[in-house]
Amino acid sequence: MKYVVVLGDGMADEPLSRLNGKTPLSYAKTPALDVLSKKSEIGMVSTIPEGMKPGSDTANLSVIGYDPRKYYSGRSPLEALSIGVPMKDTDxxxxxxxxxxxxxxxxxxxxxxxxxxxxxxxxxxxxxxxxxxxxxxxxxxxxxxxxxxxxxxxxxxxxxxxxxxxxxxxxxxxxxxxxxxxxxxxxxxxxxxxxxxxxxxxxxxxxxxxxxxxxxxxxxxxxTRPALPSFREKTGKKGIMISAVDLLKGIAVGAGMDVAEVEGANGGLHTNYEGKTQAAVDALTRDGYDFAYIHVEAPDEMGHQGSLEKKLKAIEYLDSRVIGPLVSALDKSGEEYRLLVMPDHPTPIRIRTHTSENVPYLIYDSTNQQKNDWNYNEAEAILSGNYIPEGYKLMDKFLEIKHKNHL
Incomplete structure (x- = not known):
């Protein structure tokens, strides 16, 4: 079984009057997600522990399976790891x-x-x-x-x-x-x-x-300098990070995961979506990896800019240029796989910064397709009744790891 996460940074939002009460995620044209959601589990998850700031650092640590309360030592040290800064314990x-x-x-x-x-x-x-x-x-x-x-x-x-x-x-x-x-x-x-x-x-x-x-x-x-347990020792999976953002690369380095360098991946609206998708497909079907994490920064950046039009476009690009081609390639490869799609946190257009609200997740299993009427968005994920109060436990659920101590 292969496992792949598609993380739309800051993709969650609030209902907007300009969208007739819909959120950008429910309003955007997402045909690939519309098909997947009918065959997947959807629900809500809390990625930001109570009392902690809603950053991409704490949120992505949660998504990858590390309890931020235990392992978070600051955002910048993680970024420093990714660019090879030789941090001392006193730095x-x-x-x-x-x-x-x-x-x-x-x-x-x-x-x-x-x-x-x-x-x-x-x-x-x-x-x-x-x-x-x-x-x-x-x-x-x-x-x-x-x-x-x-x-x-x-x-x-x-x-x-x-x-x-x-x-x-x-x-x-x-x-x-x-x-x-x-x-x-x-x-x-x-x-x-x-x-x-x-x-x-x-x-x-x-x-x-x-x-x-x-x-x-x-x-x-x-x-200060972080210390994360090995992702491979923790999960038994050989993992690779695909991101343009130093923070995500740093989490990967700290967790002993490999990092893919994708030409033209820049963290913006016009990043190399196709290159990121192909890097994940190659890693999972050719290069012996069990786990790939595709991080797309664009929805978050457009939220910070306060641009509704660009945030909608970022979500649509994620759907048409990452999720659709990824699913097609993995289906053609014959590999059995599980796919997790989610944001790390909301970045509402209204306030142009992060919030701690729960976010929707989708888990698709190519070997165990469900039948339901859900669409993937905040409102329907709430209605599903599925809720994970401690976000760092979602990764064990996704990887089907049972009866273990969470790190």
């Missing part, structure tokens, strides 16, 4: 977003607002140039920068301390003063990064092209 890792701040003349730095947490989904190539401009001045002991993907980068603070820092996507459009670091050095580094980047030639070119400038480093997600 603190922080995410370094390159964000877009407002640029009104004569406004002091704390009065500026975050306009875009992703700087218009800036390319890794452009953002690397900008980060290196910052590094020339500020990469000095005990602070060290590392290039990640797109707007997502890493800062290591040697012998540092975990600071309470705010994710930029939680304060879009707001004045930044209440959310700046209490640590004076981190504050000054963010302020200085704005001075370095606002007039950089890359940003001048972006403005000419109608793109948001990437004009400030924003630090958040601080934590």
């Amino acid at each position: 603190i890792a922080m995410r370094c977003n390159i964000v877009t701040l407002s640029e009104e003349e004569g406004i002091p730095f704390p009065k500026r607002r975050i306009l875009d947490h992703s700087s218009g989904e800036i390319s890794t190539e452009d953002c690397s140039i900008l980060l290196h401009a910052v590094m020339e001045e500020m990469d000095k002991d005990p602070y060290h920068f590392y290039v990640g993907t797109s707007y997502r980068h890493c800062l290591i603070w040697e012998n540092g301390r975990v600071e309470e820092l705010t994710p930029p996507h939680d304060v879009l459009g707001r004045e930044i003063a209440p959310y700046l670091p209490s640590d004076e050095k981190l504050y000054k580094m963010m302020e200085r990064s704005y001075e370095i980047l606002k007039d950089h030639p890359v940003n001048a070119e972006r403005r000419r092209n109608g793109l948001n400038p990437a004009n400030c480093c924003w630090f958040w997600g601080a934590g």
